[in-house]
Structure formats: structure tokens, C-alpha cells
Amino acid sequence: MKKVYTVAIIGCGSRGREAYGKIFHQYPEWSIVSLCDISQEQLLRASQEFKVAKENCFLSEEEFFQEKRADVLVIATQDRDHVRMCIKALKLGYDILLEKPISDKKEELNELLKTYKQSGRKVAVCHVLRYAPAYAKIDEIIKGGTLGKITSIEAVEQVCYWHFSHSYVRGNWRNSKESSPVIMAKCCHDMDYLQHFVGARCKSVYSTGGLDYFNKQNQPEGASERCQTCKYIDSCPYSAENLYIKRWKKENCLVDCWPFNVVCRDVPNTETKLRKAYEEGPYGRCVFACDNDVCDNQQVLMEFENGVKASFSLTGFSSRMGRKIAVYGSNGYVDYDGTRDVLKYSVYGKEDIYYNTDELVKDLGVDTFGHGGGDEMMIRALHEGLSTGKMETTLEESIESHLMALAAEESRLTGKVVKIHQEDE
Numbered sequence: 001m002k003k004v005y006t007v008a009i010i011g012c013g014s015r016g017r018e019a020y021g022k023i024f025h026q027y028p029e030w031s032i033v034s035l036c037d038i039s040q041e042q043l044l045r046a047s048q049e050f051k052v053a054k055e056n057c058f059l060s061e062e063e064f065f066q067e068k069r070a071d072v073l074v075i076a077t078q079d080r081d082h083v084r085m086c087i088k089a090l091k092l093g094y095d096i097l098l099e100k101p102i103s104d105k106k107e108e109l110n111e112l113l114k115t116y117k118q119s120g121r122k123v124a125v126c127h128v129l130r131y132a133p134a135y136a137k138i139d140e141i142i143k144g145g146t147l148g149k150i151t152s153i154e155a156v157e158q159v160c161y162w163h164f165s166h167s168y169v170r171g172n173w174r175n176s177k178e179s180s181p182v183i184m185a186k187c188c189h190d191m192d193y194l195q196h197f198v199g200a201r202c203k204s205v206y207s208t209g210g211l212d213y214f215n216k217q218n219q220p221e222g223a224s225e226r227c228q229t230c231k232y233i234d235s236c237p238y239s240a241e242n243l244y245i246k247r248w249k250k251e252n253c254l255v256d257c258w259p260f261n262v263v264c265r266d267v268p269n270t271e272t273k274l275r276k277a278y279e280e281g282p283y284g285r286c287v288f289a290c291d292n293d294v295c296d297n298q299q300v301l302m303e304f305e306n307g308v309k310a311s312f313s314l315t316g317f318s319s320r321m322g323r324k325i326a327v328y329g330s331n332g333y334v335d336y337d338g339t340r341d342v343l344k345y346s347v348y349g350k351e352d353i354y355y356n357t358d359e360l361v362k363d364l365g366v367d368t369f370g371h372g373g374g375d376e377m378m379i380r381a382l383h384e385g386l387s388t389g390k391m392e393t394t395l396e397e398s399i400e401s402h403l404m405a406l407a408a409e410e411s412r413l414t415g416k417v418v419k420i421h422q423e424d425e
Contacts (some may be wrong), residue, residue: 003387008034008070008094010061010085012046014258015099015126016076019370023379024074025050030383034069036061041265061085068092072386075099078172079179083108090119095386099126101188102402104180104409109399116395124382124391125398127192129323131381132374133360134343135193138327138334142197146347147329153197153310155190155325158339162247164296164316165238165287166259169214174292182294183207183412184405187314190323191408192393192401197327200306201400205407206417209298209314219288226286228279238287240278248274300408338372 007024009016012035024030032050036058037043047057058064065088073094075085083103089096102125103109116123129135141147159168167173173185195202224230227240236242240263248260248269255268264277278284296316303309322339332347336357343355361373370376385391407418 002029002383004029004031005072005383005386006031006033006070007072007074008032008036008064009046009074009076010036010064011074011076011078011081011099012037012039012042013076014262016074017042017046017049018258018261019375020074020076020097020126020379021046021050023376027379030379034058034064036064039265045267065089065092068094071095072097072382079103079185083112086112086123087115090115090121090123093119093121095122097124097126097382100398101180101184101405102398104176104184104402104406106403106406109402113395113399122386122391123395124378124385124393125395126378127189127393127398127401128371128374128378129189129193130196130374130393131377132372133364133377134336134338134341134355134357134372135374136377137343137355137357137360138325138336139197141334141345142327142329146332147327147334148331150198150308150327150329152308152328153194153325154328155194155310155312155323157187157190157312157314157323158318158320159186159314159316160318160321161237161316162243163259163321165214166243166262166283168294168296168316169238169287169290169292170283170285171262174290174294176294181405181409182314183209183298183300183408184402185294187298187312188401188405190312191404192398193325194302194310194312195304195400195404196397198304198306198308198310200304200308202404202407202420203303203305204417204419205300205302205404205411207298207300207408207411208415209295209412211293211296213317214287214290214292214296216288219286223286223288225289226279227284230286240284241275244274244278244283245271295412298408298412300411302404 007030009021024032032052034056035046035052043057073089074097076099079101086096086098168182173179179185220232223232227233233239233241244263260269261267263283264274266273298314300312320339324337326335335344341357343357345353381392403420407420411418
């Protein structure tokens with residue numbers, strides 16, 4: 001019989017409720033007992049779904065943090081809230097599941113690390129790719145030693161065109177002043193698994209990239225500031241009508257599904273509700289006339305302290321969603337194409353081995369496929385970590401990935417190679 005841990009969630013949106021909350025709720029070893037969100041609508045929906053009593057639901061952060069309400073706190077609020085809330089939670093004695101990114105400010109990272117070490121509590125950052133079966137298989141192969149000495153890694157993240165425009169042009173992560181640079185907000189996952197696979201700290205970083213397309217200079221002649229009044233509403237691939245009405249219909253009119261339920265929080269969604277929401281809200285803005293400032297493409301070169309070199313590329317222009325990674329060693333290599341769910345494992349001179357990553361997920365008995373099964377596997381690992389006292393991912397490792405992202409953004413802005421741990425030299 002597994003120990004039952006009680007769970008509180010602050011931030012009942014796409015990640016807090018729809019991803020992690022639903023996973024916690026389906027397993028008997030977890031019990032969701034308290035919720036907090038600034039939206040009455042979101043709070044009510046989550047409380048009904050997870051059967052949380054009204055007196056344990058809070059609209060006020062201040063009231064919620066007046067006392068400890070569970071064994072574990074899930075912090076799934078906006079990026080700027082994470083460190084402040086995590087420090088409050090540590091001081092109350094919570095163990096914490098903290099949504100990424102932690103922060104894009106070094107001083108906040110240092111402050112959190114100090115509080116964490118003093119608290120004696122556990123903090124797991126939601127680097128869900130580390131737990132995804134495909135990435136776990138790559139890690140297993142690397143640690144098995146058959147690839148020999150690892151020399152280099154190539155990684156690419158293809159953010160599908162509609163996802164990029166939804167989240168990073170019109171949405172919550174469009175502006176680095178309100179959230180964080182895209183290399184942090186979207187790619188700290190990638191920085192995490194790169195340093196994990198390499199097995200060493202990153203020594204130096206060089207990066208280029210920019211906001212090259214989603215800006216006023218590329219707005220078509222005669223285009224409107226909003227989609228509903230634009231002459232390109234049917235022909236533009238980024239029009240809200242195409243992304244949020246036609247795609248919704250094509251996806252069999254799911255009534256409570258991301259990203260449509262972000263555009264229109266009034267679920268169950270309908271065509272009328274969705275159209276009204278985009279016509280009146282931020283998701284109906286022309287993608288060439290938003291207040292976005294984050295890169296739509298970025299390239300990063302990294303050198304690690306053990307000599308391994310790595311390259312990473314982000315693009316917001318793809319018809320397929322997914323990541324690709326190739327790990328090259330002296331005796332073999334492993335190549336994963338997440339856009340096609342195929343992992344190839346090759347030892348030189350021997351026959352190649354292929355894995356279908358959907359099958360890897362099913363073999364582990366994963367019920368939800370968020371982040372390739374990573375969401376659910378992370379929740380399983382959290383329970384094991386709390387039970388054994390040994391977390392699979394430490395806060396120190398997570399902060400290392402954030403330092404890599406910060407160095408990449410500094411390099412992109414200055415055009416210089418940035419050394420990450422100069423104080424140790």
C-alpha cells in the first residue's frame with residue numbers, strides 16, 4: 001500500500017488543473033485537498049472536478065498562504081510568481097512541485113536556492129521531458145556505455161506554427177518583460193536534458209537569434225489590427241478564424257481542450273463562444289501587430305566542462321510539433337525524431353535498433369500522453385522521491401539549466417561568448 005500524500009494547487013489553469021491536477025486525481029496515492037486561483041471560474045471548475053470543499057478554495061494568495069494546507073504544493077502560476085510563492089511555501093514546510101521556468105533572474109534563483117537549503121524540504125521543477133519514456137530510453141542507452149565516449153549532441157525544437165503564434169506571439173509568454181525570454185520559457189526543458197545527458201556543467205555558451213517575422217514590418221499590406229475585420233481572415237494561416245474555429249472543428253469539436261479553452265475559458269466551448277472570445281480578447285490580434293518581443297528563432301552553441309559540445313536550435317516555423325535530438329559517441333549514436341515518434345539506436349558495425357516511442361509510453365502503462373508521457377511519469381517519480389527521500393531531479397540541477405538559458409540570452413543580445421561559472425575559475 002503506497003503512502004497517500006495530500007496536494008494543494010495554486011494556479012488552476014492549463015498546467016495546474018488540466019495537466020498535473022488530472023493526473024493527481026486519477027491515482028489513489030494522491031488526494032487534492034486545497035486550491036487557489038485568481039479566477040473564480042477556474043477555481044470553481046477545478047473544485048468540482050477534484051471534489052475539493054468550498055472552504056478549502058481560495059481566490060487570495062495571501063489567505064491561501066496563511067497556513068500549510070497539504071503535504072505537497074503544486075505551483076502552476078505565471079512565471080513571475082514562481083520564486084515568491086515557492087519561498088513562502090518552503091517556509092511553511094511544503095514539499096513542492098514547481099512549474100518551469102523558475103525565474104529569469106539570477107538573484108531570485110540564488111535566493112530560492114538559499115531558502116531551499118535552509119528548509120530541508122523537497123523541490124521538484126517540472127522538467128517533464130527528463131521523465132518522458134523516449135528521453136528516459138536515451139538516458140538509459142548513454143549510461144549503458146555502448147555509445148562509448150560522448151563527443152557531441154545536436155538538438156532541435158520545432159514549435160508548430162500555430163502553437164508558437166498562440167503562446168509566444170499572442171499569449172502569456174509573448175513578452176519577456178511579463179514572463180521570460182523564449183529560450184527560458186520554452187527551452188529550459190532542453191537545457192535540462194542536455195546537461196543531464198552530458199553529465200557535466202555547461203562551461204560556455206554562444207547564441208544568435210531574433211524576432212525576424214512576427215513584427216510590424218512583415219504585416220501584409222492592408223491587413224487589419226484584428227482578425228475579424230481583416231481581408232486576409234480566410235487566407236492567413238495565423239488568422240484566429242483559421243486557428244481557433246476551423247482547427248477546433250477539425251479536432252472534432254473538443255469542448256474542453258487546450259489551446260481552445262485558453263482562448264475561451266467558458267467551457268464547454270462552442271463555436272459561438274470561441275468566436276466571441278477571439279473577437280473580444282488578445283487571441284484575435286493580428287500576429288504582426290502584438291506586443292510580443294521574444295525570438296521566433298534562436299540557435300545556441302554550448303561547451304561543457306567534460307569537453308562535450310552541443311548545439312540547439314529553436315524555430316517557431318514548422319507544420320509538425322516536436323523535438324529532435326542526436327547523441328554522438330565514439331562507438332555509436334542514438335537519434336530521436338519526436339515529430340515521427342521514432343528512436344534509432346546504432347552501435348557501429350551492428351544492426352540498428354528502432355523504438356516506437358508510443359510503444360515505450362504504453363509499455364510503462366502511462367494513461368496520459370502529455371509531453372510524450374513525461375507529465376505522468378514525473379508525478380510517479382515525485383511520489384517515489386517523497387517516499388524514499390531521493391528526488392530524481394534536484395533544484396541545483398534545475399537551476400543549472402536556467403543559468404544556461406540566461407547565458408544564451410545574454411550571448412544573443414551581446415554577440416559574445418558567455419562563460420557560466422567564471423567565479424569558479
